[in-house]
Amino acid sequence: MTTATAIRLQESALKPEDAVMRQRHPAGEPILFELRQGQTLRIVDTEGNQAADVLFYNRHDPAEHYSATDTMVQQGGIYLTTGSVIRSNEGRPMLTIVADTCGRHDTLGGACAAESNTVRYALQKKYMHSCRDNYLIALQHADVGLGKRDLVPNINFFMNVPVTADGALSFEDGVSGPGKYVEMRAEMDLWVLISNCPQLNNPCNAYNPTAIELLVW
Amino acid sequence: MNLQDLPDPLTSVLPNPPRAEPVDTPELWRRFPAASLAGVDTSRLMWSEVLPGGAHWSWRMPRGSAIRFVALQAGANLSLVLYSALEKLERYNMPDSLKAQHTAHYTRGHVLMSDMGRSMASFTADSLGWHDPLGALLDNEAMTRRYGDKRYEHARNAMHRSGKDGLLIEIGKYGLGKRDLIAPVNLFSQVTVDAQGRFGFTPEHARAGDFVELRFDMDVILAVSSAPHALDPRPAYAPGKVGLAAWRCGAAPANDYCRAFRPENARALHNTDMLYL
Numbered sequence: 261m262t263t264a265t266a267i268r269l270q271e272s273a274l275k276p277e278d279a280v281m282r283q284r285h286p287a288g289e290p291i292l293f294e295l296r297q298g299q300t301l302r303i304v305d306t307e308g309n310q311a312a313d314v315l316f317y318n319r320h321d322p323a324e325h326y327s328a329t330d331t332m333v334q335q336g337g338i339y340l341t342t343g344s345v346i347r348s349n350e351g352r353p354m355l356t357i358v359a360d361t362c363g364r365h366d367t368l369g370g371a372c373a374a375e376s377n378t379v380r381y382a383l384q385k386k387y388m389h390s391c392r393d394n395y396l397i398a399l400q401h402a403d404v405g406l407g408k409r410d411l412v413p414n415i416n417f418f419m420n421v422p423v424t425a426d427g428a429l430s431f432e433d434g435v436s437g438p439g440k441y442v443e444m445r446a447e448m449d450l451w452v453l454i455s456n457c458p459q460l461n462n463p464c465n466a467y468n469p470t471a472i473e474l475l476v477w
Numbered sequence: 478m479n480l481q482d483l484p485d486p487l488t489s490v491l492p493n494p495p496r497a498e499p500v501d502t503p504e505l506w507r508r509f510p511a512a513s514l515a516g517v518d519t520s521r522l523m524w525s526e527v528l529p530g531g532a533h534w535s536w537r538m539p540r541g542s543a544i545r546f547v548a549l550q551a552g553a554n555l556s557l558v559l560y561s562a563l564e565k566l567e568r569y570n571m572p573d574s575l576k577a578q579h580t581a582h583y584t585r586g587h588v589l590m591s592d593m594g595r596s597m598a599s600f601t602a603d604s605l606g607w608h609d610p611l612g613a614l615l616d617n618e619a620m621t622r623r624y625g626d627k628r629y630e631h632a633r634n635a636m637h638r639s640g641k642d643g644l645l646i647e648i649g650k651y652g653l654g655k656r657d658l659i660a661p662v663n664l665f666s667q668v669t670v671d672a673q674g675r676f677g678f679t680p681e682h683a684r685a686g687d688f689v690e691l692r693f694d695m696d697v698i699l700a701v702s703s704a705p706h707a708l709d710p711r712p713a714y715a716p717g718k719v720g721l722a723a724w725r726c727g728a729a730p731a732n733d734y735c736r737a738f739r740p741e742n743a744r745a746l747h748n749t750d751m752l753y754l
Contacts, residue, residue, distance in 0.1 A: 288629025382492075383494075387486045387529050389634055396645070399649070400642075400655055407652060458633075460633070
């Protein structure tokens with residue numbers, strides 16, 4: 261019997277030339293965009309081992325957001341891969357992962373912050389750029405009613421954060437590689453909030469943040 | 478040790494502190510020019526910081542605490558905004574502060590007043606004589622037009638960050654948004670106005686070692702950005718480092734210089750005192 265979150269590799273039949281949106285998204289930067297119900301989003305790890313920190317919100321009700329715990333409990337495990345249903349805090353499906361050539365994505369690592377960097381690394385590193393500062397400035401500019409209270413635990417696509425049998429959390433070298441991608445179908449109208457992680461203090465980006473590519477069909 | 482030896486967290490990845498000494502709080506004030514700490518009892522300093530040029534941060538400062546701000550490089554600018562930590566709807570108000578004190582600049586004796594007629598912070602020391610309340614914030618459009626594009630992808634942490642984005646990030650941490658971003662005070666910068674009402678900007682108004690000190694009269698949220706001043710005509714994005722050193726100074730005494738500076742200031746400080754009976 262396959263476990264709930266075993267690696268399930270699945271290639272996509274969608275052609276990049278048919279995409280309605282196709283853009284390179286540079287290292288270290290945030291983006292907020294709409295994804296409509298029925299549309300498919302592909303995120304490509306163009307150079308490998310790049311963490312893409314992603315949050316989803318119901319486009320019509322910002323109080324409904326991606327929920328790591330609802331997603332994990334309902335699928336019975338921590339990793340996301342093909343077939344995983346990404347759920348909201350209302351338990352509703354927000355997206356379904358329909359293709360995945362990486363095989364494992366993280367639900368537990370969260371997003372780096374200047375403040376958490378002071379705790380995890382060094383107080384004197386507080387001025388380095390971070391995902392949560394990225395999230396905040398994207399939401400501030402968009403001014404759509406989302407703010408810090410909405411920065412809930414996020415998905416880290418292409419990141420590998422296993423839990424060991426004795427209950428430890430470990431940050432492992434990525435299972436991703438150049439050109440690997442994950443693709444998901446929106447089950448409701450969404451805001452997609454991404455920080456292409458600028459962290460230089462741990463191997464989540466292989467110490468070299470690189471671009472991702474975003475495609476929508 | 479001098480400032481030049483200090484590794485810049487925006488241009489290098491600093492090493493983590495050793496396990497045996499995990500709390501890396503070097504006495505950075507020791508690297509400030511000695512004259513910039515004139516009048517400060519350094520034995521009472523509780524923390525000090527070196528804010529890299531272009532960086533942003535925020536602190537909750539209690540009533541009766543003080544920060545000495547030091548320009549560590551010529552032409553430094555520090556944009557700051559203040560919100561009451563008790564009621565964030567109360568915030569620094571530029572016109573209320575200017576008209577009550579009949580001033581278009583700040584120096585020792587002035588106070589920063591809220592929209593509620595209270596002193597939020599007082600200028601208790603100043604080597605410069607002029608700090609700018611008029612010049613607003615550098616935004617992304619002006620920054621890119623003037624200095625070109627320098628983004629994380631190529632510059633990593635040395636990327637350009639505008640003062641407006643820096644402050645939006647910081648106030649966002651307290652649930653405040655674009656509508657809450659107020660006219661700032663630009664420490665270390667001078668904006669003059671001529672007879673026709675036109676702005677003039679004094680390049681490199683602050684020299685290395687210039688200082689200004691704020692005493693916080695109420696519990697505040699202080700957010701700062703060390704990005705270049707919006708009117709700075711220098712062609713390069715070259716924001717200066719700013720030093721900060723903080724201690725507990727106590728609330729304004731009855732014979733306080735700022736209280737006596739103008740009757741309006743005495744009343745504004747009285748109004749603040751009424752919050753802390």
